[in-house]
Each structure stands twice: as C-alpha cells, then as structure tokens.
Amino acid sequence: MDFLFYLFATLTVGSALFLVLSRNTVNSAMFLILSFIGTAGLFVLLSAFLLAVLQVLVYAGAVVVLFLFIIMLLDVEANKQRRFNPYILAASLVAFGLLTTAALQLFVFNNGLAIQEAPEITQLPPPETPLAYSTAPKSFGYSLFTKYMLPFQLTGLLLLVAMIGVILISKKYNPETPRHADTLETNN
Amino acid sequence: MTVGLHSYLIIAGLLFATGFFGILLRRNTLILYMSLELMLNATNIALVAFSRYNGTMDGNIFVFFTITVAAAEVAVGLAIIVALYRRRQSILIQKMTTLQG
Numbered sequence: 535m536d537f538l539f540y541l542f543a544t545l546t547v548g549s550a551l552f553l554v555l556s557r558n559t560v561n562s563a564m565f566l567i568l569s570f571i572g573t574a575g576l577f578v579l580l581s582a583f584l585l586a587v588l589q590v591l592v593y594a595g596a597v598v599v600l601f602l603f604i605i606m607l608l609d610v611e612a613n614k615q616r617r618f619n620p621y622i623l624a625a626s627l628v629a630f631g632l633l634t635t636a637a638l639q640l641f642v643f644n645n646g647l648a649i650q651e652a653p654e655i656t657q658l659p660p661p662e663t664p665l666a667y668s669t670a671p672k673s674f675g676y677s678l679f680t681k682y683m684l685p686f687q688l689t690g691l692l693l694l695v696a697m698i699g700v701i702l703i704s705k706k707y708n709p710e711t712p713r714h715a716d717t718l719e720t721n722n
Numbered sequence: 723m724t725v726g727l728h729s730y731l732i733i734a735g736l737l738f739a740t741g742f743f744g745i746l747l748r749r750n751t752l753i754l755y756m757s758l759e760l761m762l763n764a765t766n767i768a769l770v771a772f773s774r775y776n777g778t779m780d781g782n783i784f785v786f787f788t789i790t791v792a793a794a795e796v797a798v799g800l801a802i803i804v805a806l807y808r809r810r811q812s813i814l815i816q817k818m819t820t821l822q823g
Contacts, residue, residue, distance in 0.1 A: 543729075554744035562756055577770055580730070580770050597792070601756065622747060626747040637735025637739060651726070655774075678786075689787055700797050704801045704805065
C-alpha cells in the first residue's frame with residue numbers, strides 16, 4: 535500500500551510540475567490528465583471509490599476534453615518568449631518555496647505529530663450510524679438525500695445558472711449592436 | 723515511513739503550491755486555468771483524507787459538490803476566455819489591461 539501511495543503521489547505532483555513548466559499548451563493538458571489520474575489513485579487508496587470514478591469521468595474526461603477543444607478552437611500561438619521574466623520567476627520560486635516549506639513542516643519539523651491510524655470501515659454504512667464512512671455509493675445517496683438535501687438542490691440550480699451564463703457569454707459578438715455603455719454615453 | 727493522514731496532507735500542500743507557482747509564473751490564460759484546477763484538486767485530496775481518517779462521510783460529500791462546481795466553473799471560465807479571444811485575438815494575460823490591474 536505504501537508503494538502505491540508514493541507512486542500516485544509522485545504522479546500527481548510531478549505531472550503538476552511538468553504542467554506548469556511545459557511550453558506547449560497541449561502537453562500541459564496531457565499532464566493535467568496524468569495529475570488527475572494520480573489523484574484518482576489517491577482516492578482509491580483512501581477507499582473513496584465513487585469519488586475516484588467521478589474524478590476520472592468528470593475531470594480527466596469532460597474538463598480536459600473541454601480544455602483541448604478550446605485550445606484547438608483558439609489555435610493558440612506558440613510561446614514566443616523563450617524564457618520567463620527573471621523577476622516573475624524569482625518571485626514565484628520564493629512563493630513556491632514558502633508554500634512547500636509550510637507543507638513539509640507538517641512532517642519534517644513537527645516531531646510531536648502522532649501518526650493516526652485510519653479507522654476500520656465497512657462497505658455499507660451501519661444502520662445505527664448511517665452517515666459513517668463507507669465505500670458503497672449508497673452512503674453517498676443517503677447523505678445527499680437527508681443531511682445535504684438543500685445543497686444538493688442548490689447545486690442543480692447552479693448548473694442551470696452556469697449553462698444559461700455560458701450560452702449568454704458565447705453568443706455571437708456583433709460590434710454593430712450598440713452596447714449598454716455606449717447608449718448611456720449618447721444619452722448624456 | 724508509515725503512510726498516514728499527514729502524508730496525504732503533505733501531498734495536498736505540495737499540489738497546492740505547484741498550482742500557485744503556475745498561477746504566478748505563467749501568462750497563458752489557459753495554463754492559469756489549469757493551475758487553478760490543480761489547486762482545487764489539492765483541496766479535494768485534503769478533504770477526502772480528513773474524511774477517511776475521521777470516519778465520517780461529510781468530507782466526501784463536500785468533494786462531490788466541489789467536483790460539480792468545478793465542472794460548472796470550467797465551462798463558464800472557458801466561455802469567458804473564448805469571448806476575450808474574440809475581442810483581443812490573444813489569450814496572454816499581459817494584453818488584458820483594460821481594468822488597469
């Protein structure tokens with residue numbers, strides 16, 4: 535199990551680094567897929583099987599395909615700047631180093647941190663504690679339709695709002711039509 | 723070394739730092755957006771790890787909602803990028819200075 539953890543952790547963080555440093559946008563999208571697959575592997579190790587499947591379906595499937603579609607649509611010019619601006623590079627490296635130190639501080643510098651054992655889990659939630667951690671999708675359904683009913687409905691509304699917003703934003707842009715700001719100016 | 727809650731938190735922290743690095747370093751809007759997804763993913767890992775080690779389902783449900791919201795957000799954000807590209811013929815962040823940011 536430990537070996538798998540290190541494998542997926544390296545895959546996740548390593549391909550994230552390659553994503554950031556890659557010059558080609560399509561390569562970045564491919565590294566994004568790899569990073570998402572590594573994350574799905576970590577979810578499997580944490581016994582969140584449904585989330586692992588959702589991660590691959592929604593992120594590695596839908597989201598990255600959308601990214602690739604937009605890259606193809608815009609026909610992004612190749613990065614003409616050969617190297618990064620040194621000031622920006624230095625500033626980002628400092629920020630990256632600080633955040634990394636903060637993350638490693640949990641482990642390296644904090645000797646008093648007790649290593650917690652993961653509690654035993656079952657496949658189906660026990661009847662007396664239906665909201666306890668379990669691996670079957672049934673526990674998701676139970677939580678969504680009891681404790682998290684309102685957020686569940688609101689998420690549906692959010693998806694509708696996002697859909698309408700996307701349709702409005704991506705309507706054909708016509709420079710001839712007077713824009714709202716212009717009409718205001720002519721009225722004054 | 724034993725793999726425990728802290729290992730997952732470190733990975734989440736490193737992934738978040740990498741995403742932040744990308745946000746600061748890159749000027750291509752699409753790559754900025756991918757880095758944003760990485761940061762969202764990092765929080766997802768942390769939430770699932772906490773959920774697993776506390777034995778409750780709440781963190782998992784939260785990640786479920788995060789994935790939904792992220793999917794909606796990607797759709798809206800990419801539509802905005804396409805609209806910007808139509809007006810300016812570029813997706814480089816230094817060309818978008820209308821708001822004098």
